[in-house]
Amino acid sequence: MTHSLPKLLVANRGEIAVRIIKAAKALGIPTVAICSDVDTETMAVQLADEFCVIGKARADQSYLNGEAILNAAKETNATMIHPGYGFLAENADFAKAVEAAGLIFVGPDAQTIRNMGNKAEARRLAKQANVPIVPGYEGTIDSIDEALSIAEKIGYPLLIKAAAGGGGRGIRLATTAQELAKELPIAQGEAQAAFGDKTIYLERFIKRARHIEVQIVSDGERAIHLYERECSLQRRRQKVFEEAPSPVLTNDLREKLCTSAVRLAETIHYKGAGTLEYLYDEAIGEFFFIEMNTRIQVEHPVSELITGVDIVQEMLKIACGEKLSLHQEQIELQGTAIEMRINAEDPSRNFFPSPGIINELKWPQLAGVRIDTFVYQGYKVVAYYDSLIAKIIVYAPTREQALVKAQEALEGTTLIGINTTIPLHQWLLSLDEVRKAEFDTGTLELLLTDSIKLELIKGAI
Amino acid sequence: MSTFEIISPLPGTFYRKAAPDVPNYVEEGQAVTPQTVIGLIEVMKQYSEVYAEQTGVIESFEVGDGDPVEPGQVIALIK
Numbered sequence: 001m002t003h004s005l006p007k008l009l010v011a012n013r014g015e016i017a018v019r020i021i022k023a024a025k026a027l028g029i030p031t032v033a034i035c036s037d038v039d040t041e042t043m044a045v046q047l048a049d050e051f052c053v054i055g056k057a058r059a060d061q062s063y064l065n066g067e068a069i070l071n072a073a074k075e076t077n078a079t080m081i082h083p084g085y086g087f088l089a090e091n092a093d094f095a096k097a098v099e100a101a102g103l104i105f106v107g108p109d110a111q112t113i114r115n116m117g118n119k120a121e122a123r124r125l126a127k128q129a130n131v132p133i134v135p136g137y138e139g140t141i142d143s144i145d146e147a148l149s150i151a152e153k154i155g156y157p158l159l160i161k162a163a164a165g166g167g168g169r170g171i172r173l174a175t176t177a178q179e180l181a182k183e184l185p186i187a188q189g190e191a192q193a194a195f196g197d198k199t200i201y202l203e204r205f206i207k208r209a210r211h212i213e214v215q216i217v218s219d220g221e222r223a224i225h226l227y228e229r230e231c232s233l234q235r236r237r238q239k240v241f242e243e244a245p246s247p248v249l250t251n252d253l254r255e256k257l258c259t260s261a262v263r264l265a266e267t268i269h270y271k272g273a274g275t276l277e278y279l280y281d282e283a284i285g286e287f288f289f290i291e292m293n294t295r296i297q298v299e300h301p302v303s304e305l306i307t308g309v310d311i312v313q314e315m316l317k318i319a320c321g322e323k324l325s326l327h328q329e330q331i332e333l334q335g336t337a338i339e340m341r342i343n344a345e346d347p348s349r350n351f352f353p354s355p356g357i358i359n360e361l362k363w364p365q366l367a368g369v370r371i372d373t374f375v376y377q378g379y380k381v382v383a384y385y386d387s388l389i390a391k392i393i394v395y396a397p398t399r400e401q402a403l404v405k406a407q408e409a410l411e412g413t414t415l416i417g418i419n420t421t422i423p424l425h426q427w428l429l430s431l432d433e434v435r436k437a438e439f440d441t442g443t444l445e446l447l448l449t450d451s452i453k454l455e456l457i458k459g460a461i
Numbered sequence: 462m463s464t465f466e467i468i469s470p471l472p473g474t475f476y477r478k479a480a481p482d483v484p485n486y487v488e489e490g491q492a493v494t495p496q497t498v499i500g501l502i503e504v505m506k507q508y509s510e511v512y513a514e515q516t517g518v519i520e521s522f523e524v525g526d527g528d529p530v531e532p533g534q535v536i537a538l539i540k
Contacts, residue, residue: 057472058529059505086505186482193481238507352509353471383471383532386505 006320008106009034009073010044012084013063015374015391016296017044020082023312032076034069036062038382043374050076057384063087066094070101080319082106086386089295090117106319107272108294115268116292120163120201126289129267131260134279134288136203144181147202151180154204160184162191163199170194173205203290208440209279211239212246212287214261215303217273217314219324223265225258226303226311227333230437233428233444235351240421240444241428243338244302247399247437248282257287262328264292273300273315282440298388301372302337305395336402337395340410342373343387346419354419355383364412368395368405381418389420399437403429465515465539469530473504475511477526485526491519499537502530515539 008024009032010017021031021044033048038057045051052072055062062068064087073081081098083089083106096110107113116122120140123133137150140163151158151174160183162170172187174180184200192198211234215226230246231239249257261276274294278287300311309326318324345351361377363369373390375381381389392409396402407429410422428434433443469475477485477500487499493513500511513519517539524536 190481236508350510353504353507355471383473383504386507 006030006080006104007032007076007078008080008082008316009069009076009078010048010084011063011069011081012087012089013039013042013044013374013385015372015388016084016298017042018047018374019372020084020312021047023310023316024082026310027313027316029080029316032072032078034062034072036384038384041379043376043379052076057382059087059385063385066091066097069094070097070103073098073101073103078103080104080106080316082315082319083295085295085297090293092117104319106315108270108274112268112270113294116274116294118163118199119161119165119291120199122292123201123289125268126264129260129264131264131276131289132287134203134206134290137201139201140199141184141202144184147180147184148177150202151177154202156180157205157207159203159205160187160200161203162187162195162197163201164191164195164197206279206281206288208283208442209281210246210248210439211277211441212249212257212280213275213277213293213297214258215273215275215297215300215311216261216265216270217309217311217318217324217326218265218270219318219322220269220271221266222324223262223270224324224326224328224331225262226307226309226331227258228254229299229302231299232439232441233434234441235444235448239299239341241338241340241425241434242299242302243336243399243402244306245333245336246280247336248280253285253287260289264289270294272318273311279441298341298391299339301370301391301393302339305337305370305393306333306335307331308334335395335397336399337393338399338402338406339391339393340406340425341388341421342390342392342415342425343421344381344389344418345387345421347421347424348419351421353383353387355381356418357381358415359417360414361416362412362414364392364409366405366408366412369393369409369412370395392425403435463540464520465517466535467499467511467513467515467537467539469502469511469524469534469536470532471502471504471509472531473502473529475524475526475528475530475536476501476503476508477522487513487519489519489521493517493519493539511536513539 031048033051054068088094092110092114095105098105157175160172188198229244231242233241280287370393394405497513498510520538520540
């Protein structure tokens with residue numbers, strides 16, 4: 001169903017709000033920005049056609065306040081709401097409330113969000129679509145005895161995961177049966193406290209894995225993929241440095257991986273943009289689905305640059321009722337893109353947040369460099385939200401050239417007034433591990449605990 | 462003996478421990494050094510350690526586990 005005269009309310013902030021507003025502008029859709037009372041100076045508010053202050057600084061009073069967001073939509077006669085990432089993006093109740101209010105939620109329907117948000121259910125659906133999953137047990141487990149006998153079949157070490165968890169949270173490790181017996185009730189208690197649902201499931205622990213994810217876009221009937229991204233460099237389960245394509249997949253594996261993602265999207269009649277996350281066990285050359293994110297992701301630009309597709313525009317078009325205009329045969333993988341997340345954090349103080357005024361800001365003026373940001377010279381970075389202030393994304397015909405361009409982009413950036421993770425990225429680009437793509441999801445944390453390396457970061461400032 | 466205030470530089474949620482089921486980082490009456498972690502502040506699911514920054518003994522905590530904190534708010538006293 002298409003609404004005439006669409007008007008988009010962006011229920012988010014920061015760089016993704018700017019990104020969504022730009023995509024809407026390109027499609028001729030008027031925009032409404034919402035913000036908290038400390039966010040009235042951000043770029044999104046300035047770019048949007050209108051804005052509403054919906055609450056106080058703390059997220060639960062503003063960006064997590066679904067009622068306030070819907071009120072703003074009604075006041076401004078918005079017809080669509082794009083939730084961005086984080087906040088309410090994967091909140092099925094919010095999606096349902098948007099639909100109940102007669103508005104379009106830019107994303108899949110509430111039931112799909114709920115299904116894929118339940119990790120155990122997502123595994124079950126993946127299995128149904130013939131997508132390889134991490135060996136485990138996808139039913140719910142009620143007793144320790146049941147858990148122990150299931151664990152015998154999966155093998156140790158294994159992970160106890162909250163079914164309602166995600167984003168790296170609600171996970172505990174058990175290396176023996178005794179540990180499992182001890183950790184299980186704790187995991188259930190934590191799951192209840194953090195996610196309101198004590199359901200847990202068990203999964204084999206893959207010790208050395210690469211985090212590879214596939215971007216899909218789907219209109220409810222037909223899905224396409226935009227190839228994969230590798231996001232193995234993480235600190236405290238937060239991605240820091242991402243690239244597309246993965247430097248280690250063969251064409252054959254890529255084909256199998258990406259078509260499996262399309263298969264799952266079509267099996268569940270997915271509508272919108274989404275990402276399927278996999279663990280790739282390089283030692284045995286196998287990939288395993290772990291979860292699906294039913295939202296746009298921070299690192300989406302690298303997929304856009306290697307395929308030429310504007311994912312956010314596609315989300316808006318599909319939400320307006322259009323069928324997917326792209327065909328898989330049209331989507332060519334060209335070149336390499338690398339994204340460096342620039343956070344307002346001090347690497348020499350264990351990445352402590354570094355809010356404050358950006359006194360001077362100059363981005364590099366180079367071909368093949370894209371900057372996604374919401375800050376500008378004179379802007380005051382506040383401490384109430386996550387610390388991502390910009391993404392420096394580079395694109396080149398080869399990975400080697402992209403790494404060089406990444407270094408040039410960092411050198412061409414002037415940012416004075418707050419501490420940022422620019423020195424961290426300069427250090428990463430100097431590492432053999434990064435140049436040769438010899439890393440897995442544990443690599444960055446290991447490197448960061450090496451005090452010699454920390455001195456290098458301090459020296460780079 | 463003077464009292465040193467550990468002040469929150471951030472708005473967020475203060476935690477006395479690294480996870481729900483482990484003991485507190487430190488207890489009242491415990492000796493600390495500048496590098497002792499006395500708690501965590503969480504902002505948008507990102508956790509930052511709060512350090513004692515002084516040598517001394519924890520006199521009291523002014524904020525409880527899971528309480529919100531604002532910049533400038535006193536978290537604990539060290540003497």
